[in-house]
Each structure stands twice: as C-alpha cells, then as structure tokens.
Amino acid sequence: MLKQLFSRRRKNRYGWFGDYTSWEKVREKAAGYDSNVILERTTNALLKVKLGEAVYERDSVLFDKKVYPYPLMAYLSLSRNLKKQPLNILDFGGSLGSTYYQLREILTPDVCASYNVVEQEHYVTSGNANFANDTLKFYRSIDACLAEKEIDFVLLSSSVQYLEQPHPFLEKLAGYNFDFILFDRTAFNKQSFDRLTLQIVPPEIYPASYPAWFFHEEFFLSHFSGMYKVAAEFSSYVEGEAVMYIDNKPSGADKGFYLINRTIHA
Template sequence: MFKGIFRKFKPDNQPKYGWFGNYSSWLDVLKEADGYDSGVILERTMKALLKVKAGEAVYERDSVIFDKKDYPFPLLTFLQHSAAKKGSPLHVIDFGGSLGSTYYQIKEFLTVNVCLSWNVIEQEHYVAAGKINFEDDQLKFYNSIDQCIQDKDIDFFLISSAIQYLEEPHIFLNKLAAYHFDFILFDRTAFHYEAEDRLTLQVVPPNIYPASYPSWFFNQEKLLSHFAESYDIITDFPPYIDGEQTLYIDGYPLGYSRGFYLSAKNKIK
C-alpha cells in the first residue's frame, strides 16, 4: 500500500516518472492518480514476496525482486539498541508494511532477544492476503494500530516510506505522539526545503507497477514538532538505498529522504 519507491530522476524537458506538481488538495491529485489500492500493486507484491518466502528469491522491495539484499542497517541498529535499552525483546509495529517486506528482509536478525512480534498495519485487502499467505508465530497483520495494541504492548513503532502517502498526515502524527510508544523510527521519509508541505503526484515506473498516487513532501521541522514535548530525537540518518538522498520534483532536485530515531521522554532510563 503505502510503500513508494524513490528513484533519482535527472531533470529533462519531460520526465515521465517521479514526483510532479504542487497541488492544493488531495482530491485534486486523485483526479489524475490511480490511487494506492490498485489491485495490481498487491498482486505483484504478493507474487514477488511468495518467491522470497519459498526461497526462490533473495529479497523483495516495492514488488521488485533482487538477487542481493540491501540491508537497512540503521533499522537493525536501532532495533537492537531499543531492545538493549528496554532490557527485553520488542513488540514492533511496521506501519504500512505491505505483506511483511521488511520482516523478510531482516528476519534472520529478529532473534528472540530482539523481537517478540512484528506487526504490520495495512489496508484490509493487504491484511487479508497477509494472514492467508505470510502470517506466522512472529509476523502478524492488523487493520489498525488500535486493533494491534489490544493484543500487544507495543514498544517500537516503525514507519518507513509511509507517512507521505496519508491523506491527513499531521492528524495521524498527533495521534501517533499520543500513543507514547517507547521508540519511534521514521525511515525513508520525504522532505523538501520549503516552509510549507508540498503535495505532489508520484508516477511509478511501469517496470515496478503501473500506478500513480498522491505523495507529500514535508517541512522537516514541522513534522518533528509533533514530538517535541514527549520525545527526544536521538539521531537522524540518511536512507540506506542508494539514490534516495536527493528526490526530484518536476525534474529538479527539490527534495530529500531522511530518517529519525525518537525515544520517549521519562519512560526509558
């Protein structure tokens, strides 16, 4: 669902794929977009990830199969650090986690002393497919955060390349801060250099899947301001995927991808 794939597009007269425009409303973008719930996205992602699960492929990202993994070392580091700081293994939420792509990417590192459960929050059709094809003793699928926290005492909240695909991201960020999870990790989050957020149309290259959808670029300070009172920003870090450091809007290098590791104040000593 939420997963976008960042690519470095060189400016030219008529770029075909990437991020375009500066829209005034979500509805205006949807008039030109396919949306996130396109069945082809789920179909291609499931087909690729089933090959990973069966050992027929090494790694899947955004429905594309790779013969070598790009490990998200910042995520691995912060998972291990958080578990050590808690003194116990973690219950993790992976918000917008597709069918468990990140889980399968790092599964060998999710040992019993690091991770008790990996819980994906997704759209209903992803959750249904995930439960049938991918759920196991450690990997679980839920329709909402509230549904998940009825079952698990969540310690670590991961949101990777997802917040920019929500219609009302700042309302969501306010709610996220109010849950007061011990740790929050933003990864592969799209920012730009202007004072106000920018709403664009993202057009995905068809070799990934034929789709287009609304995509936000945030002002970094405004996004992080939601957490100023209740969280310490421990560190920020660049994207682990080559080519995501600079993001092009209308063919120009106007954006960038960044991650942040947050720790709740007055909860973890």
C-alpha cells in the same frame, strides 16, 4: 526501488510532479495505491522470498542481493537494550512484511517478541493468508493491534507521506506513548511548508500513480517535541534517495529519525 529509479531519471514522465493545493485535486489524476495490481505483484514477489526462490523484495521488485537498512538494524538493537527485553514491533504501512523478511535472520526471539504489520484491509487479508506466522501478524489499524499486543517500537518506512491527513495521524501517534518511534525513507523538502505532489510509477514496476507528500521537517517533528527526543537523524539506506526530484528538479531528500520517549527512557 521506486525512489531509486525516480531519483536517477531526469525530464521524463515518471517521478514526482506538481505542487497541489488539495488531496482531491491530486486524486483526480491518480490511480491509487489500493490497486489490486500492486497487491498482486507484491504478493507474488514476496512469496518467492518466503519460499527461498529470491533473496529480497522491495516495492514489489525482486533483488538478487539484499540491501540492509543499517540504521534500522542499529536502533532496533539499541531499543532492545534500553528496554531490556525482546521488542514488540509495529510496522505501519509495512506491506506484506517486506521488512520482516528482509531482516528475519536478525529478528531472533531475543530481539523480536512479535512483528506486527498495520496495513490496508486487502493487504491484511493477503498477509494473513500467505505470510503470517507465530511472529508475523497483520492488523487493519494501530488500535486493532494494541488490543492484542503491547507495542514497544514503531517503524514507519516510506508510509506517512502517502496519508491524506498525515499531521492528525502524527499527533495521534505521539499520544500513544510508545517507547521508540523510527521514521525511515520519509520525504522532506527544502521549503518551509509541506508540498503535495503526484507520484507516477514506472510501468515496469506497476502501473499506478498517487498523491505523495514532501514534509517540512521542523513542523513534522514538532508533533513529538513534548514527549520524545530526536536521538538520531540519518539518510535513507536506499541508493538514490539522498536527493529527490520534483518536476525534474532537486527538491528534497528521503531521510529518517529515531525518537526515544523521554518520559520512559530519561
């Protein structure tokens, strides 16, 4: 929803702006993602979905009709077939389980053994209090999750671009030796280097702004070249994210990649 709104708006004060040289310079202008306002709105919206009072939530916004992430659904099914057993899924930056609730009718016990969200501490607290169940769990780090679960499939949807140090994280992610990794709704630009911007959210969603990366695709994928093969590349399932605007100019796109560990699945 965020990027759909931003992508369609031209010459206004909401969206992605700038080409910053450091995270600190962006933070000077930002009111961060750890805002309690965002958590409160997301909690209230997703509780309506959980209770059957709404159909679908994305980025704290409620919808009366689901938009399905068909690439994710297809590659979850393929991964389950390759693994030949239900998957233990880790959703990095998965909010309060938005994707879990979006897909819960297909995340049957035959497909999903467990669904584990890694998030910021205040999200984990709210998630465990309001949304956790026998399948859905919340953790403060990948390592905390791995202490309890053996993860097969990692989902990173619209999350890596909000990390201060994304490349050390990606290098570490590759080193975990997971069977499958799927990036979705990840921002890439048309330049030969990463671009750091300030994302300003329309107040009708929530009042916030924060740093956001647009990645250089080749460098991004280079972290995984030794162990993984890129089995698929796909556009974002969200309308309006095929073209992303920075400073009101078309500058990139949200897209995804499905990676298979070639040392496990030759």
